[in-house]
Each structure stands twice: as C-alpha cells, then as structure tokens.
Amino acid sequence: MRELSLDEMPLQPAPLRPGWRFLLSHPAHLLAMGFGCGLSPVAPGTVGTLWAWGSFLVLQAWLSPFALGCVVLASVVVGWWASTVTVDQMRVLDPGAIVADEIMSFWLVLWVLMPAGWDEQLAAFLVFRLLDAVKPGPVGWADGLFHGFGWRGGLGIIFDDLVAAFCTLFLLAAWRHLP
Secondary structure: OOOOOHHHOOOOOOOOOOOHHHHHOOHHHHHHOHHHHHHOOOOHHHHHHHHHHHHHHHHHHHOOHHHHHHHHHHHHHHHHHHHHHHHHHHOOOOOOOOOHHHHHHHHHHHHHHOOOOHHHHHHHHHHHHHHHHHOOHHHHHHHOOOOOOOHHHHHHHHHHHHHHHHHHHHHHHHHHOOO
16 A cells, blocks of 8 residues: 655644644644644744844854854755644644744844844734735735645745745835935
8 A cells, every 4th residue: 555645634723722732742743832832822933023023132142243144044945844844743834833934034124123122023014914924916916826735834834934034124214214
C-alpha cells in the first residue's frame, strides 16, 4: 500500500483550540503559537501582536539595531519552519492559533519604525492589526497565494502578514509626509 503525501492527506476538522499539551509537544508548536499567545480564546492574533510589541521593546534594550535586524530576519526563517511543522501536524489550513506570523511581521514594522514615540507605535499596532484582520488589496492578494501543507502552507501563513507589515510601513511613511 502506497503512503500518502502531505498534500494527499485529508484535512482534519478544525479543533476548538489546540491546548497546552499540543503547544508543548514540539518546539515548533511553541514558536508557531507564540509561547502560548495562540491559545488565547479571544483574538489570538492581537494577543500575539501585543506580545511582539512588548518583547521587541525588551530586545531593543539589549541589542544593537543591527543585531535586532538579524533577530527579525532569523524570525522570518524560523517562523516559516515552525508554521510549516505546526500546520502539517494540525492538518488545518492557516489555523488562528499560529501567531508567529504576527510576531515576526510586527517586529519588522517596529524595527524599521524605531525610534518612534508611543503614538507612532500605537498607530503602527492599530494599522497592522486592521490590515491583517480585514486583508484589503495586496494583503488579501497575498493571503490567497499559498495554501496547502509543506513549505507552501508555512509560507502562506506568513506571507500575508509580511505584506501587511510592508503596507503598514508604507501608510505610516505617507502619514509622516502629509503636510
């Protein structure tokens, strides 16, 4: 009997929410689910983005801008890997419990934006969350590009958030230059 590939395996019904046992069963799950942020019963993406904001401020106090940029770049690669492993094991397309995409994308926004005051940071948070939730224009386009399992599933999870991050930065730059 032939073994099924990942793309041929049937989807599982979406669980209510993965639990702590699943989160702690593999390092990729811990990373993909934002150290537990993805277990939030309400707005896990927002909780993950708030965690990203707080953790970025802590990292910024310890790391140089160059080192922080290296962490942000590494988080994209690690987030892709962790999301790929987690979605493959959950067998659910783009589950809300995976918040590594929000974390690394908002880190990117803050890394480019800083130094910035609380008002600009809050504006970045609100614009990023709105773009990620509503998925207008290019964010919606990016959300529809990659679906499935394996590397495509992981890339599909993170790609729309990266586009939302770039759109956030574009809108904030345009806002700064308004007369």
